[in-house]
Amino acid sequence: MGLLIGLAIAAGAAGGVLLAPVALGAIGFGAIGPAAGSYAASMMSAAAIANGGAVAAGSTVAVLTSTGMAGLGAAGTAAAAGAGATVVGVIGRLWRR
Template sequence: MGLLTAGLAVAAGATGGILLAPIALGAIGFGTIGVAAGSYAASMMSAAAIANGGAVAAGSTVAVLTSTGMAGMGAAGTAAAAGAGGTLAGLIAAAAAVVI
């Protein structure tokens, strides 16, 4: 695999990460109006609340995902999604090059 191919794979993965992150959050229950009842997100919130004596701690994973689902990703979330998507695509491209 050439350097250009690897770069294109990483760029495509980064773009995909940015585009798919809001869809993935919505699919597990972190929506624009809050956590959907009966969803995976609701079970995460319940577990976090039980672990913290009835409240979800500010800055916890559940709190951040709830905020992101309601308000959007912002600059930091967009950068994290791009980084994760690019890294995953790069690893897949490298693994494919080894197999071929």
Template sequence: MADFDPSKSSQDDESDSGNTSEDKMSDEVRRRKSNKSGKSPDKPSPDKPNPDKPESESTLKKFLLRRVLPGAVLGVTAVIAAPLALGAIGFGAGGIVGGSMAASMMSSAAIANGGGVAAGSLVAVLQSAGAAGISAAANAGIFTAVTTATAGAAEVGSRIQNKIQEKLSDDKPNNVM
């Protein structure tokens, strides 16, 4: 096997009839071999996408576990908790419970509308959901809204965390030996 010569140009590699696997190395491998530490100085961060490389399975897996799964869990929890929350604030199957938060909301809505609760208002929609239950479409809307909001908040938090880490790493002095 021929000795590795980092000063050898790529044209020399092509014209050499006895090419070995070491002669056909990529520029990245040559940089790593010529670097004493064996590490590429411009190695991309594992958290940042590499534009030269399509997303790997591990990146997709991280995304699903860190963004989608928590959002889906909270979405399911919200769908289950919504009827319980309506009952807790006073929107029950038999109507609005006297002295509850729902009764206070109904009173305020009636005063604001001249004595009646307007059809389609928040109080009317919540009373309908409390009395008849939440429809499948409303459950799907609750799930979608909570899941999307959770995944979005996780992404924003991740980006803020990355910026902070970049700032902290930029502030550290480089200890070069």
């Protein structure tokens, strides 16, 4: 049973890495920036209004825009893998109850 759980968590980690760019693209964070009329564009607009006309460096919107344009990078890959593994681990725990 332990090996099966380990394999499922590894698959979740790989799935997180593979699905992160798809999810970013689905909400509008693309290779040339947020797509017009998308959820990403509305997030960027709200962040700019809240910050006096500019999007703050290091904000969630800035990081998602950068990731959509340049890819995950090492930290993003690790975060996506961790998120995917966590989701599978939580589902596994709930399943065994």
